[in-house]
Amino acid sequence: MVLVPTSHSSANAPPPQFPQPANLTPQDLTRGKQLFEAQCAPCHGIQGTGGKGANLARPALKHAACDAALFATIQTGIENTGMPGAWQMTDREVWLVVAHVRSLGRVAVDKLSGDPVQDKALFAAQSCGGCHIVDGVGGNLGPELTEVGARRSSERLRQCLLEPGKALPDGFVMIRACPTRWLRLGGHPRE
16 A cells, blocks of 8 residues: 545544444454554654654644544645555544554653753754754754654654764755854864
């Protein structure tokens, strides 16, 4: 099966015609996992922790506050993103994927240490806002970082910070920019 983008938005999607199944069997849950692994894991990861797509292994999802909203998001996709609609799946299959995605959100959320004030100062000092938007402020050369922790696992974010060119989202290329006064060679300022 191949997923293709649609021009519909989940925000405008009609309510599902097929009601959410009650009392799912172990076979239903296995089928939901299989569908997820085949159709969703290439972007969201086998454990749902993100990659090209958002981290789904969270108790709350930005585009899916309830099961009906998650159903609509899976069925119609998210406009202006890489999230295509699963138009080829039956309503029942979409509900099985919903059940699997909700099971992913029952994992423990990473508890990370840090100081938000210090982290914000570091973000500013490193000029990250020159390329990245946070809360509507910043440049648009790099990916939007508002609520990035809700979309990506801490492991994925760490990888992106330590090796920024290794795991770029689709549509982005790595550039190195520096003031001309640095006369840099090989990515390091010349002393």
